[in-house]
Amino acid sequence: MKTHRAVQVATTAVALGLTLAACSGDDGDTDSSAAVTTVSHIHGLGLDPSDQRLYVATHEGIYTPDAKGDPTLVGDSKDDFMGFTVARSKTFYASGHPASGADGPGNKGLIKSTDAGRTWKSLSLSGKSDFHALDYAHGTVYGYDSTGGLLRTSKDGTTWKDGATFQALDIAVDPDDADLVLATTAGGVARSTDGGKTFTKGKQPVMAFLSWKVKSALYGIDTSGRVSRSTDGGATWEKLATVPGGQPQALTAVDAERILAATRNGVYESKDGGKTFAKRLAVESSGGH
Structure with a gap:
């Protein structure tokens, strides 16, 4: 049994490592064609709280479903949007x-939109930082900067406090405690109780992505697309449904029962706390996050 567990841990660590590697922005496969009617290579999901409209951040811009449910480009930017989060109505980071x-530095740093993704303004760290994971909670931007493996926080999006340095894929902040930050690592879910200054070693299970909108409903998705829920901040987990489409690309909890998940063939939504999922948007199969 011990040998089996060791093999299992090693396998999941390798799988997460592959997901981390696939997250690089230097893969050179940006599609610059004139008309993109399918989306692939998703990096983030969000619902605008004012109208419940779905936004999908991808390798080729941000998309939203039209009246027929087909993806349409938001604004005219076809940049590669890596980290992405909806902070409040019409306000995205x-x-x-x-x-x-396109012109500009290779890394965009932190950018902000106040018109639901139609236009963007550079806030800070342009040319320096590439945030692969962003979360907005307690009036603070929490970002995982992949250029140095650094957790950073900012109240205004311009002045930053540097935290721990470690290898992670995603982060999630306790909605009731600004100091409790979780991160997905190859060893499992790592925990910080000091706002991201330090993290414990990762603890099983291994998750690819996390989302924490309500205190009693922390959601995680593993590298196979299996969703789990924790009601105690990650101490214990209940396994739920597996999202169709294989390797996950993004996860966002809207509230305690509503979840959005992107896999290699679609954006799926659950309205029953992860028990069942229905496709919201078709996705062209891609090689990874």
Whole structure:
């Protein structure tokens, strides 16, 4: 049994490592064609609280479903949006890289939109930072900067406090405690109780992505697409449904019962706390996050 567990841990660590590697913004496969009617290579999901509209941050811009449910480009940017989070009505934060052939530094640092993604303004760290994970909670931007493996926080999006340095894929902040931050690592879910200054070693189970909108409903999705829920801040987990489509690309909890998850073939939604999922948007199969 001990040998089996060791093999299992090693396997999940390798799988998460592959997901981390696939998250690089330097893969050079940006699609610069004139008309993109399918989305792939998703990095983030969000619902605008004012109208419940779905936004999908991808390798080729941000998309939203039209009246027929087909993806339409928001604004005119086809940049590679890596980290992405909806902070409040019409207000989004993101990071990433310029589209192929576009001007500007390779890393966008932190950018902000106040018109639901139609236009973007550079706030800070342009040319320096590439946030692969962003969360907004307690009036603070929490970001995992992949350029140095650094957890950073900012109240205004311009002045930053540096935290722990470690390898992670995603982060989630306790909605009731600004100091409790979780991160997905190859060893499992790591925990910080000091706002991201230090983290414990990862603890099983291994998750690819986390989302924590309500205190009693922390959601995680593993590298196979299996969703789990924790009601005690990650101490214990209840396994739920497996989202169709294999390897996950993003996870966002809207409230205690409503979850959005992106996999290799679609954006799926659950309205029953992760027991069942229905497709919201078709996705063209891609090689990873």
